[in-house]
Amino acid sequence: DGGITQSPKYLFRKEGQNVTLSCEQNLNHDAMYWYRQDPGQGLRLIYYSQIVNDFQKGDIAEGYSVSREKKESFPLTVTSAQKNPTAFYLCASSPRTGSTVNTEAFFGQGTRLTVV
């Protein structure tokens, strides 16, 4: 079945460690996004990519890094510079962007990161 797969579902990290969250899609979508969700809050954009080998910072990019070497993959690294990384992370993709139609995004099931 087509969709977005995020792994792992739960992740525990020690302070000072970097950790990478995986996001893979088989929908053949051009655009991919990473959002962070904190309790009682909406989604905030971390990074997004409209095409392979290109990505842009979102509203809260500090302490995070991404890569887009393949169309289907958009991993997110939470670095030790991120001061409060405990949150729920959602990856999404959409068919196209920069065209005449803004289509809806398709979301993965999320990764819950906890710093211990």
Added chain:
Amino acid sequence: AQKVTQAQTEISVVEKEDVTLDCVYETRDTTYYLFWYKQPPSGELVFLIRRNSFDEQNEISGRYSWNFQKSTSSFNFTITASQVVDSAVYFCALSEYGAGKSTFGDGTTLTVKP
């Protein structure tokens, strides 16, 4: 800058009641898109509806209906005859024309009791 406000943090209703979720947005763009998503306990956001700023026609889809009023910058969502399975967090989102990425409201947690 864009902003989406969902003033209702939590709503609790009894099954079969109608419920309306409010969404007010701010944008300087003349062309934009509005969305509603549902987030069940599993965590994955599910798309419900998209509207562009030129289409103020309200829509009914089964038990769901949407009221888009550009004059008041509102995009409200109504569930008729609510069911327990409707319990979830509902997000309203705004996207600039051609941008792809969206600005989300803080969400409204809907609890439907049997």
